[in-house]
Amino acid sequence: MVLAPHPNPDATVLSHFDLTGKTALVTGGCRGIGLEVARGLCEAGAQVAITYTSTPPADADAIAARLSSANGGRTVKAYKCNVRSRADVEATVEAAAREVGGGGRLDVLVANAGIAENVAALDYPEDRFRAMFDVNVNGAFWAAQAAARVFERQMKADGDSGKPHRASIIFTASVSATLVNIPQKQAAYNASKAALVHLGKSLAVEWVDFARVNMISPGFIETEMLDVHPTEWRSQWNEMVPGRRFCKPAELKGAYVFLASDASSYMTGADLIIDGGYTLP
Template sequence: MKAQKIAAENNVQCRAYKANVTDAAQIESVLQQVVKDFGHFDILIANAGIAAHYAAEDCTPDEFSHMMNVNLNGAYYSAQAAARIFKEQGHGNIVFTASVSAILVNVPEKQAAYNASKAGLVQLAKSLAVEWVDFCRVNCISPGFIETEMLGMHSEETRAIWRQMVPARRNCEPYELKGAYVFCASNASSYMTGANLVIDGGYSLP
């Protein structure tokens, strides 16, 4: 319904597709369908992700695998399917949503599995940026604490601790990330590839 609303309000063609990001075949099928429907495919934003907080000694193999499958493997499968199209077209653009947790260890929560999945994503972007430089760019955006449902799962006490650790003493509103994604997806960043753009209100600086 949202796709139909966007199409009607803006007089554009807009369609919604669905795939399980842990299933490479489903992703491949969906992206190929996009090409059939629109004639080309130009930008992939790999934004699917989950967060969970397990003490490292208690995290089960299934819990660890699920974290990696969604956050890292899913991004890789999506990028791989997109790259096949981009290589044939001769151009394309990939933006991964990583996290400030890729470059630091958050406290007081325990989330080694999540941190590792996001750190892997940043390194994946760097590697693909070099390997695919002839036909696409690959960059990361690493948000800090964003006021979404994911953050809302934590207690107010924990969120208050985080706010005190951000120099601005507030968390980011989702709309404040728009400019970064538009920049990375557009030709305004035409010479940028393999970068990790950290947007955390200064949280990682002190």
């Protein structure tokens, strides 16, 4: 097993982050963190596919069009995809590689789609507990598995050229994989994100020949997911963060570009925690 080396480590540092000519797919890319990730990858030069589930199709297409227009007409395409369905995910990944990548190329997969809810463990209904894992763990794995099949296929096709294949998979995890949040009760969410982190570490070892696999674990991010919580919870969380503020979604996009690019060529199996110091005390 050989981790692909940086193609030119002596090049100027900003060139290490360049994604020109790369194709990326971001699940849950029409809002929140996923939208800013898609924006960042596109700004760095990548062609980007974004998936959505509940966003109206016309709105998703409009989001893709705006991202494209803001980046010189670079290809951005939206796909409706139910990440709970392995078949749907596989079909979407193949379509994105074919239609966005051109000729079936894919270089970056960001498994970002996820759900969260606050339910006391004693009261957790079976169907909702299973649904949490079905999206946050199973859905992420289906996306990674489908992308890995494309990556392995590309590695074999590139084999005769002697060119190492430098694909990247990034899971959006959470600080909840590391600590237990309070005062809310969210055992299922915490456990799903912890599982996702260890899944990523395991895949990083298993797939080292054709892909790097890393995780990003955000803290409190100012998205719709955070807005639904009571004001008193938000005030308590703010006091618990040494940085004394929440994070803007756009503040995360640079980290995803880093992990998607050759700038992180020797980084795999890592969980990058971005939380304003929340996990430190």
